[in-house]
Amino acid sequence: MAVIETKDLWKTYGRIEALKGVSLRVEKGQIYGLLGQNGAGKTTLIKILLGIVQLTHGEASLFSAPAGDVGVRRRVGYLPEDHAFPNYHTGYSLMDFYGSLYGVSAAERAKRIPDTLEQVGIAGRMHYKIKTYSKGMKQRLGIAQALMHEPDLIILDEPTDGVDPMGRKEIRELMAVLKEKGHTIFLNSHLLGEVELICDRVAILQQGKLVREGTIAELTKTKGTFILGLISGQVFPVDAVTKLGFAVRPVPDSAGHFEIVLNDGQTIEPVMKLLTTSGLTVTHIVEKKQSLEDVFMTTVEGAEPGVDRKRRRARPVGGGE
Amino acid sequence: MPNPAWTASGGAPAQSEGGNKAVQQFFAILKDSYREAVDGFVIYVMLGLSAVLIAIAASMSFTPVPPEDAFSAIVPQFNLIVPDKGRSSAISLEDRNTFKASDVETAGGGYKLRLTVTATTERSREFDPVEAAGGKSDRPKGDSFRSAVARWSAVTGETVRVDEKGKVNKNKGAKGIDVAVPTQFTVAEQRAVTDGQMEEFLKSQFVMHADMSATVTRSKSGEEPVYAFDVTTTGGSAVKGWPHATKLFFGAATLADNAPLGGTLWLIEDVVISRFGGTFTLLIGMIITSFFIPNMLRKGSVDLLISKPVSRSKLLVFKYIGGLTFMFLVTAFTVGGIWFVLAVRSGFWDPSFLVAIPVLTFTFAILYALSTLTATFTRSAIAAMLISIGFAFFLFVFGQIKAASDSDKVEHPNSEPSFLQTYVVDLGHDALPRTRELDQLVRRAISSGTLTPSARKLLIRTEDTPSLAGTFGMSLFHIAWMLGVSCWWFSRRDY
Ligand SMILES: Nc1ncnc2c1ncn2[C@@H]1O[C@H](COP(=O)(O)OP(=O)(O)OP(=O)(O)O)[C@@H](O)[C@H]1O
Ligand SMILES: [Mg+2]
Numbered sequence: 001m002a003v004i005e006t007k008d009l010w011k012t013y014g015r016i017e018a019l020k021g022v023s024l025r026v027e028k029g030q031i032y033g034l035l036g037q038n039g040a041g042k043t044t045l046i047k048i049l050l051g052i053v054q055l056t057h058g059e060a061s062l063f064s065a066p067a068g069d070v071g072v073r074r075r076v077g078y079l080p081e082d083h084a085f086p087n088y089h090t091g092y093s094l095m096d097f098y099g100s101l102y103g104v105s106a107a108e109r110a111k112r113i114p115d116t117l118e119q120v121g122i123a124g125r126m127h128y129k130i131k132t133y134s135k136g137m138k139q140r141l142g143i144a145q146a147l148m149h150e151p152d153l154i155i156l157d158e159p160t161d162g163v164d165p166m167g168r169k170e171i172r173e174l175m176a177v178l179k180e181k182g183h184t185i186f187l188n189s190h191l192l193g194e195v196e197l198i199c200d201r202v203a204i205l206q207q208g209k210l211v212r213e214g215t216i217a218e219l220t221k222t223k224g225t226f227i228l229g230l231i232s233g234q235v236f237p238v239d240a241v242t243k244l245g246f247a248v249r250p251v252p253d254s255a256g257h258f259e260i261v262l263n264d265g266q267t268i269e270p271v272m273k274l275l276t277t278s279g280l281t282v283t284h285i286v287e288k289k290q291s292l293e294d295v296f297m298t299t300v301e302g303a304e305p306g307v308d309r310k311r312r313r314a315r316p317v318g319g320g321e
Numbered sequence: 322m323p324n325p326a327w328t329a330s331g332g333a334p335a336q337s338e339g340g341n342k343a344v345q346q347f348f349a350i351l352k353d354s355y356r357e358a359v360d361g362f363v364i365y366v367m368l369g370l371s372a373v374l375i376a377i378a379a380s381m382s383f384t385p386v387p388p389e390d391a392f393s394a395i396v397p398q399f400n401l402i403v404p405d406k407g408r409s410s411a412i413s414l415e416d417r418n419t420f421k422a423s424d425v426e427t428a429g430g431g432y433k434l435r436l437t438v439t440a441t442t443e444r445s446r447e448f449d450p451v452e453a454a455g456g457k458s459d460r461p462k463g464d465s466f467r468s469a470v471a472r473w474s475a476v477t478g479e480t481v482r483v484d485e486k487g488k489v490n491k492n493k494g495a496k497g498i499d500v501a502v503p504t505q506f507t508v509a510e511q512r513a514v515t516d517g518q519m520e521e522f523l524k525s526q527f528v529m530h531a532d533m534s535a536t537v538t539r540s541k542s543g544e545e546p547v548y549a550f551d552v553t554t555t556g557g558s559a560v561k562g563w564p565h566a567t568k569l570f571f572g573a574a575t576l577a578d579n580a581p582l583g584g585t586l587w588l589i590e591d592v593v594i595s596r597f598g599g600t601f602t603l604l605i606g607m608i609i610t611s612f613f614i615p616n617m618l619r620k621g622s623v624d625l626l627i628s629k630p631v632s633r634s635k636l637l638v639f640k641y642i643g644g645l646t647f648m649f650l651v652t653a654f655t656v657g658g659i660w661f662v663l664a665v666r667s668g669f670w671d672p673s674f675l676v677a678i679p680v681l682t683f684t685f686a687i688l689y690a691l692s693t694l695t696a697t698f699t700r701s702a703i704a705a706m707l708i709s710i711g712f713a714f715f716l717f718v719f720g721q722i723k724a725a726s727d728s729d730k731v732e733h734p735n736s737e738p739s740f741l742q743t744y745v746v747d748l749g750h751d752a753l754p755r756t757r758e759l760d761q762l763v764r765r766a767i768s769s770g771t772l773t774p775s776a777r778k779l780l781i782r783t784e785d786t787p788s789l790a791g792t793f794g795m796s797l798f799h800i801a802w803m804l805g806v807s808c809w810w811f812s813r814r815d816y
Binding site: 013047050051052053054070071072073074076078080082083084085086088089093096097098100101102103105145 | 346349352353360619622627628631813815816
């Protein structure tokens with residue numbers, strides 16, 4: 001059974017098409033990242049799943065129940081982006097309020113609230129009014145309120161927004177622990193480095209359409225690019241290698257390193273042989289890995305290049321009004 | 322670890338404790354509303370003002386005048402005869418009897434006294450030669466006391482309406498008080514008045530003018546037209562009609578030296594608290610609560626709430642009830658507090674003033690439903706506040722217009738009511754929430770709780786009592802549709 005499933009999901013806000021036929025599936029126990037530019041429709045997708053906005057067309061379900069079902073929300077924890085907690089609450093009383101809404105019993109709340117706040121590192125300030133919290137503290141509180149009722153699915157919209165590097169690391173570790181325990185996590189983030197570190201699968205949304213989807217390994221797999229470097233003083237035989245059928249180009253700003261791109265079915269073996277027989281000494285050989293950021297950039301650039309550029313000049317924040 | 326019930330395939334968690342959860346959610350939202358209310362300063366200003374009012378009430382002192390003086394003030398009023406229940410509502414004034422209280426002494430929980438009635442002999446219509454010659458006739462005579470009792474016992478005859486200026490108005494529907502035209506009784510009829518009837522009459526007068534229960538026995542001393550009665554009253558001095566010296570600020574200011582306790586309490590409760598205090602409380606209540614729903618619907622807050630496992634309609638209705646509870650508590654604190662200190666200070670424990678608590682809350686419920694409706698559509702506290710306060714004001718003005726139109730109709734019973742009266746005022750009154758009737762409900766309760774029947778007769782214009790079902794039914798209908806539309810809109814909107 002899929003934890004989250006959408007099929008040909010459409011959402012239009014008046015004339016704005018926020019989602020245009022998104023189909024994705026998240027399995028139990030995964031950490032799933034949803035990427036995309038501003039205005040790509042990430043938040044919209046999450047809001048549909050939680051019943052905060054209604055879908056225009058298509059299907060969306062959580063635990064096989066239609067999105068927006070009241071009962072199923074008990075199994076979901078949610079951290080919205082741009083949240084504004086009622087600031088007459090203290091961290092503790094807010095957790096207590098939300099916990100009651102989730103149906104957590106009083107005894108359980110008394111135990112879990114301090115524990116959860118401890119986990120996100122703000123237990124020391126839990127009896128202070130939220131209006132005295134810093135941005136990052138509020139964000140941590142937001143994560144805590146999404147976790148306290150031990151939901152099967154945790155949906156986080158930009159969880160590390162405003163959190164310091166230490167905090168981000170703690171949150172990453174927390175997510176790893178949660179995953180260990182069998183929780184499913186669905187998150188939006190612009191911090192690709194982090195997503196790469198923790199997510200099992202990612203999807204990239206581009207103007208309301210799903211353009212890439214897969215495991216991190218699948219997405220970042222390179223076509224086969226190696227960086228080679230020779231002992232200083234030796235000259236790289238560019239022409240000879242090109243003749244073998246490899247694309248070669250120097251790596252800018254490096255100590256004379258060259259990049260060799262393999263074609264399908266090729267290995268680096270012939271190049272190595274050539275270099276050894278030519279009496280050259282290889283000091284540096286690295287298989288180049290694409291970062292998620294590279295993937296994201298190329299995907300986004302490649303998506304609808306012309307249209308996207310023009311649009312972005314006219315409407316800097318992705319098609320919003 | 323995930324709860325096994327959740328991980329079981331098939332979606333929704335076990336609903337065995339569904340009802341319990343709803344109750345828990347309800348109280349969570351109430352508690353949240355409470356936190357929100359006590360977070361602002363307005364509530365403290367309001368509670369502070371209530372506390373000041375309670376303190377002022379507590380600073381009042383009600384000192385009963387000594388029994389001798391009290392009865393001397395009460396019994397002369399017996400010339401005014403106010404009919405009992407079931408008889409005509411006409412009053413009658415007898416002015417030829419002198420009522421005197423003497424030998425007042427405490428007895429048990431009440432008082433013992435001698436009541437002397439000095440009546441005026443009524444000259445018989447038949448010619449009496451002995452009397453004409455200046456002698457003392459043996460013929461039975463009538464007197465003003467006997468005829469008063471006879472009139473009191475009999476069904477009232479003709480009445481006239483006396484308007485506020487004391488003029489007789491022939492028109493039956495005019496504003497004013499019905500006064501009985503004295504029926505003449507023959508000597509024989511007057512002689513037929515028994516001691517028992519006289520005793521009953523006086524007993525009734527103690528109830529009417531002082532709200533005192535008494536046993537009255539005619540004593541054989543005194544010769545007609547002087548009558549003597551032995552009276553024993555029960556209950557102490559804390560009764561509606563007992564004159565009291567009323568002081569404010571622990572005796573620093575004198576409000577009245579010698580005014581009936583009930584009348585003073587009526588003035589305080591009806592005029593000062595129910596009218597001004599009630600309006601003020603409603604106003605502040607609306608201001609404070611008008612923020613509840615717009616705050617809940619604020620961007621960034623609303624997603625957090627509606628992503629919880631509570632349906633949106635429930636959220637909204639619970640929040641609405643939260644506002645009502647808040648208002649109920651504030652009203653209960655203020656009205657209850659004032660009632661309690663007044664009762665302690667005066668010794669007069671009549672609960673009718675407490676009716677103001679539920680009725681004010683109900684009035685608020687109507688206005689708050691409109692505030693909720695406005696808030697769900699506009700998400701603006703200012704709009705909610707202005708529209709609900711504006712509507713309250715409109716209802717008040719409309720109520721005044723309706724009252725004016727009604728009395729106009731009564732005064733001109735022969736002229737056709739105008740189109741405006743029939744189709745705007747009357748239809749409007751039938752269709753709109755009945756805030757004026759709710760107000761009258763409180764006022765009636767207060768006056769019947771504090772005023773003696775005779776004072777009520779003189780001070781309060783009797784009006785047709787509107788049916789409770791109509792008053793509450795129509796108002797409930799408005800609350801229901803306004804909440805219904807709010808829930809419908811809130812449930813289908815994207816946030
Ligand atoms: N309530 C709304 N009314 C109208 N348009 C909306 C609304 N919410 C979102 N949109 C539009 O839908 C599109 C998708 O918005 P969404 O918030 O889903 O983007 P996002 O991917 O979360 O962006 P970001 O990275 O900036 O958070 C945007 O064009 C946005 O302007
Ligand atoms: Mg977003």
